[in-house]
Amino acid sequence: MKEAIIEAVKEFVTNIGFPNAEVSLDEERRKVIILIENRFVDENITTILPAFDHIINTILKKKGLIPHVIDINYYRKERERIIVDLAKAAAKKAMITKQEVELPPMNGYERRIVHMEITTHPELTTESVGVGKDRHVMIKFVQ
Incomplete structure (x- = not known):
């Protein structure tokens, strides 16, 4: 194969x-x-x-x-690394401020990377919001 x-x-x-x-x-x-x-x-x-x-x-x-x-x-590999780093920084900000953090618009593949990365933080949740090219991830602190 x-x-x-x-x-x-x-x-x-x-x-x-x-x-x-x-x-x-x-x-x-x-x-x-x-x-x-x-x-x-x-x-x-x-x-x-x-x-x-x-x-x-x-x-x-x-x-x-x-x-x-x-x-x-290796464009996608490098982009994945950047997205993971962005998700980690946004997660840290959400935990410190206990407020929602809005990420920039991303395609579905990139949003999935963010969702997967944030699952390592049980105190946070994610949601994809927006439509089309404006669709992005919101990271929320769970009280």
Whole structure:
């Protein structure tokens, strides 16, 4: 299965013009890592990553393979670290002030990271509020 996933992803990135891309798989985290040396990709990663994620997972599903989280040039890994750090800082602020802390708008994947991080604090709760691109997480102190 691992080889089939890598082969499907490699075929896709080659067909769209990145034949030198490196593709690896973190089976434990169900994550495909694609390394592409290209300035356009780096400059447009926030648009390209969700598109790659959608297209690659559609390809994997059609081939009967398990969908995976797609990461390009470790952008998602670094973003996850930043989101966890933000959640920790907001949790600390909520515990000190005992007031709600509102985080900036995030996509569903990032909001989930915040929700998961805050579960380590039983005195706090989270709620996603807002609509569309304005959807964000509120961290609340539980009395």
